[in-house]
Structures are given as C-alpha cells and as structure tokens.
Amino acid sequence: MTPVVSVQDLSKRYGAVAAVDGVSFELRRNGIYGLLGRNGAGKTTLMQLLTGQQFATAGTVRVLGADPAENERVLRQVSFVKESQRYPETYKVRHVLLAGRLLFPGWDEAFARSLVADFELPVSRPVKKLSRGMLSALGVTVGLASRAPITFFDEPYLGLDAVARQLFYDRLLADYAEHPRTVVLSTHLIDEVSDLIEHVLLLERGRLVLDEAADSLRGQVVTVTGPAQAVDRLTANADELHREHLGPLTRATVRGAVSAGHAREAGVQLEPVSLQQLVVRITAREAVS
Ligand SMILES: Nc1ncnc2c1ncn2[C@@H]1O[C@H](COP(=O)(O)OP(=O)(O)OP(=O)(O)O)[C@@H](O)[C@H]1O
Known part of the structure; x- marks a missing residue:
C-alpha cells in the first residue's frame, strides 16, 4: 500500500547539533504511531519537517506524495497539534474552533461540540485566559475534530490531568475506529499510550533506532x-x-x-x-x- 508519509535520509542540523540525523521511514495510511524518545531526541523537529514548518538540511520528505513545504493541498490534510500552540491575541475558544472548521475539509462540528462538552471548555473565554489544561484540551479538540488524514499530536496533552488524558485516549480510540486515519503521538507517557499505539518509532539523538509494530x-x-x-x-x-x-x-x-x-x-x-x-x-x- 502507498505510504502517506515517506522519509528518506532526512537530516536537520542546527549548527553543530544534528536534531534529526539520516532518518528513513514510512507511515502507512491508517495507523496510530508512537513517536518516542528522550528529551531533545528530535521528535518535535521531525514533526516540523513533516509538516513543512522546517526545511531539511538533507534528505527528502514526501507527504501524500508531495513536498509538504508551502503546499496547501497537502497541509489541509495534515493537522499538527502542539503543547505550545499560539493563537492570535484576540481569539476566544470559539474563534479557534471556527478556524478549525474553515481550515480542515474533514472537520466534524458535532464531534467538536461533544469534545468541548467533554472537556468543559468555556467557548466564550479568550484563549489567553485559559488555564494550561484548558489550552491542552483545546488543542486536543482541534486535533481530533479536524479528522485530518494525517494528525500529529506533539505532547499537546501534557497539561491535561489524568482524567482528562484518559478522556483524550478514549475519544481518540473510539473516533479512530470509526474514522481510521494516520495519527502520530509524541509522548513521554509511554505506559499510558502503550495500549493505544500500533507502531513505535523511537528516536535517540536524532537517529531512528526502532521502527516496529508494537505487537511484535x-x-x-x-x-x-x-x-x-x-x-x-x-x-x-x-x-x-x-x-x-x-x-x-x-x-x-x-x-x-x-x-x-x-x-x-x-x-x-x-x-x-x-x-x-x-x-x-x-x-x-x-x-x-
Ligand atoms: N531552533 C533551534 N535551534 C537550535 N537548536 C534546536 C532548535 N530546535 C531544536 N534544537 C535542538 O535540536 C535537538 C532536538 O530538539 P527537539 O525539540 O526536536 O527534541 P524533542 O525530542 O522534541 O525534545 P522534547 O521531548 O524535550 O520536547 C535538541 O538538541 C534541541 O536543542
């Protein structure tokens, strides 16, 4: 089957630091991937390369068959949710949700509303007044409701308490069962996600040291x-x-x-x-x- 993401000998250097170092792998259509690795292993950099937010020093990235950089056709199929997501200064929660609806062709408004209710998100509150956990819940809501064929979660749920994290895992699994897609979760909470992920990608100092099905x-x-x-x-x-x-x-x-x-x-x-x-x-x- 044609992969949705294909990476060949990909490297990204910041001066002397090889944040991503000669990495090759593929992501297949429909699968939940765990992108694991210690602090500074290169997880965020790799996801930035896959979502066209950084340019590679060497190697190639193909997302849905094309280079993702400044490629609107591809980027509308890709949702990237990160912990430190910034929003325009004046935005309220409902503006973020509206932006998600306008941006993502697969956006499910009913699902978004049910997540807002699940996470008790105050839709009329300015985003800058949200607590850290609420901000995480907003990111998770956008990531899930976007139903993007390729969805990256870069530890956006670290601000969530244990109950809310479980809610996220439950909603993700249930929605994935009905609407399969490619999901990449980067996390340090490996035990929590170990039943969720089907495939493990493990980075160590920029190198891919494991690329294997979780079951095996x-x-x-x-x-x-x-x-x-x-x-x-x-x-x-x-x-x-x-x-x-x-x-x-x-x-x-x-x-x-x-x-x-x-x-x-x-x-x-x-x-x-x-x-x-x-x-x-x-x-x-x-x-x-
Ligand atoms: N813009 C940048 N300029 C210089 N160095 C950078 C930059 N971004 C990342 N790095 C370095 O690249 C390496 C990989 O960082 P990255 O954020 O990708 O790791 P990570 O696996 O996401 O880490 P964490 O789990 O701590 O979030 C680190 O050594 C980091 O300091």
Whole structure:
C-alpha cells in the first residue's frame, strides 16, 4: 500500500547539533504511531519537517506524495497539534474552533461540540485566559475534530490531568475506529499510550533506532532472571539490552527468541517487558554506544 508519509535520509542540523540525523521511514495510511524518545531526541523537529514548518538540511520528505513545504493541498490534510500552540491575541475558544472548521475539509462540528462538552471548555473565554489544561484540551479538540488524514499530536496533552488524558485516549480510540486515519503521538507517557499505539518509532539523538509494530515488540523483549550460567545459556542467541546482578541471580533484558519451555527446564524466570522499559533499555544502550 502507498505510504502517506515517506522519509528518506532526512537530516536537520542546527549548527553543530544534528536534531534529526539520516532518518528513513514510512507511515502507512491508517495507523496510530508512537513517536518516542528522550528529551531533545528530535521528535518535535521531525514533526516540523513533516509538516513543512522546517526545511531539511538533507534528505527528502514526501507527504501524500508531495513536498509538504508551502503546499496547501497537502497541509489541509495534515493537522499538527502542539503543547505550545499560539493563537492570535484576540481569539476566544470559539474563534479557534471556527478556524478549525474553515481550515480542515474533514472537520466534524458535532464531534467538536461533544469534545468541548467533554472537556468543559468555556467557548466564550479568550484563549489567553485559559488555564494550561484548558489550552491542552483545546488543542486536543482541534486535533481530533479536524479528522485530518494525517494528525500529529506533539505532547499537546501534557497539561491535561489524568482524567482528562484518559478522556483524550478514549475519544481518540473510539473516533479512530470509526474514522481510521494516520495519527502520530509524541509522548513521554509511554505506559499510558502503550495500549493505544500500533507502531513505535523511537528516536535517540536524532537517529531512528526502532521502527516496529508494537505487537511484535511486546513479544520480542523479555527479562530473564536466574543463576548466571543458566541465563547465559538461554540468552546466548539473543540481543542483550541490559544486565544486572541481584545477589546470586542475574537478570538480563534481551530481545530475541527465548523459549518459555527452555526457561522452565532451566529454572529461570521469564517476564514480559513493558514498552516503557523497552524504550528505556534501548535508549540507554544507544546512549552508551
Ligand atoms: N531552533 C533551534 N535551534 C537550535 N537548536 C534546536 C532548535 N530546535 C531544536 N534544537 C535542538 O535540536 C535537538 C532536538 O530538539 P527537539 O525539540 O526536536 O527534541 P524533542 O525530542 O522534541 O525534545 P522534547 O521531548 O524535550 O520536547 C535538541 O538538541 C534541541 O536543542
């Protein structure tokens, strides 16, 4: 299937800093992607490149088959919601919603109203008087109601409290089921979104170190705990991400085939690794190497 986003050897340098460093990947039509990585890994820069807000130092970006920069046809199909979104000084909440309606061909006004009610947004209040959480809720509302074929959420929900964040995840999933599209969520709250995302893109210092379906990752990485020799034998053919010693026991986090049957026979304990742990382990290893 033709991808909706295609990126080849993409780099963006700011002086000596390689914010994005030789990245290649594709986003398929309809999928929820988690764009993960530590602070400064390059997530925002990558999304700015994909939405034509920054120019690449090298490489190519194709969004819906074209360069997104100053391309109105493409940009009307792309919604980009960020935490620090700025609005015109005089805007009230309802002006932002009206702008969304005018800008996005797929805008769903009824859905927007239901989100406004869900998040208890005061439509007549000036945007500059909103609390941080309300501002996040407004961004999330625009991002969801725009129903853009490609929607980027750059941590716009960090201002939301836990209840409102859950509301966002629930509304996103329910709406996605009825109106599939390509959604990219950048977040540090990996545990919270791990059931939501179908595909993981992990950046570390500008480089893409993981581009994989979440389901396949879940089964691939395990923690093996037991006597050192038994752990070594069992994990000999696996890719070791981390190792620690707990008294007489060794605990290794590995990626690769470790048979549950062999683990049982060897008296070694096998535990699944959460997406969050996996990201921590991989980024820690990449940082060392
Ligand atoms: N306009 C800029 N000028 C100079 N350096 C920049 C600029 N924008 C980003 N950078 C640098 O590029 C790197 C990547 O930043 P970016 O904001 O893309 O990371 P991030 O993964 O979104 O981080 P966070 O999770 O902290 O928001 C950082 O080292 C940052 O300091």
